[in-house]
Amino acid sequence: MIPVPKTGTPRDSSLTPITIMVVDTMGLKKSRSLLKVLFDPGSTKSLIRRKALPRGAQLIPLASAKKVTTLAGSMQTKDMVHLRDLRLPEFDKNRRIDGQKGLIFDGKCRYDVILGADFLTKSGIDINYSTGTMHWFENVRPMREPWKLDNSECNAMASAYDIQHDDKLIGEDWLDSYLTNTILDAKYEKVDVHGT
Secondary structure, eight states: OOOTTTSSOOOOTTOOOEEEEEEEEEEEEEEEEEEEEETTTTTSOOOEEEGGSOOOOOEEEEEEEEEETTTTTTEEEEEEEEEEEETTTEEEEEEEEEEEEEEEEOOOOOSEEEOOOHHHHHHHHEEEEETTTEEEETTEEEOOOOOGGOOOHHHHHHHHHHHHHHHHHHOOOOOOOTOOOOOOOOOOOOSTTTTO
């Protein structure tokens, strides 16, 4: 028997902290792809799938191969790559993380990137399983069913990101932070120039 909280029905235990990410450069090569991301607080390291890397990215070989256990399974790694200028547009299109090291894996996985506790701690992202939400400062997003993050949902998130990007170019920012104050018109009074 599963204990039921007095406040209602239990949370669905299959909800997973999943989002999308854009990385400016991977291994000193520009990247233009939208990446499917799994937040994994149980993994101490962050990983990226080799197929997600741009062609010609500079990889750094590890001294010895490592096995990393994640929510998506165990991954064998022997190379590493530097990721620069990471953005999580579903949370905040303007907030950037300067850099992150990622171990490279070749195995089959539904995610392009698995961000471990090293990234979550550095960026300040909190995963709250009791409410089924992911928190990044004032931004809160719901967790998802892992099998529901298909290409159509990623394309919808990508379209929302593209609209934000287009609005930025046009000059209309529809995701302004609620903490900003509007600039009011100045009030001018008539001044006697001869009297001063």
